[in-house]
Amino acid sequence: GDSVTQMEGPVTLSEEAFLTINCTYTATGYPSLFWYVQYPGEGLQLLLKATKADDKGSNKGFEATYRKETTSFHLEKGSVQVSDSAVYFCALSEGGATNKLIFGTGTLLAVQP
């Protein structure tokens, strides 16, 4: 079945460092891809999404490009801040008859001042 694999955490960076969190997926069709973020004590919030190949999702300085040839959707940010410390979840939705989300395990990002 469809699945999502993302890099293990925790990822610890200094403020203003470059961030990459890897995400790859397995899907039989053409899924939509998402990054959700969970700040401490809060729910999962949609960070960005892409619905077809070569689309780039972006929000709050974060970007991810839907790469069908490598089945990847890596999350990047050029300069992280302490306030970006959170757990980041990659997810896909198969579409078609289902709208359930399939998640990766989540990656904890800790940004130090």
Place this chain on the structure above:
Amino acid sequence: EPEVTQTPSHQVTQMGQEVILRCVPISNHLYFYWYRQILGQKVEFLVSFYNNEISEKSEIFDDQFSVERPDGSNFTLKIRSTKLEDSAMYFCASSESERATQYFGPGTRLTVL
């Protein structure tokens, strides 16, 4: 900004007891979901609900689980006879339409002793 709320934030129960987890979705949303995350594992889809009936459920969602929208605002997940392996964080989500963004609540941590 409208948000999904969940109560309680933490529930401790004895094995074999019934628990009801409560969610208040965003008021104009029509699609409702439950997901769970066992500690250290992926966020897993449990069930989706629309028009007062289950539209999709996972293998996890067996006869011990049920969902209900008892009034115009609440959406509940009931576990009839809890097992140790039901210990997890349970997330409720809602969306305005079938393919729209799913908005998540902060979760209820269920601990079964």
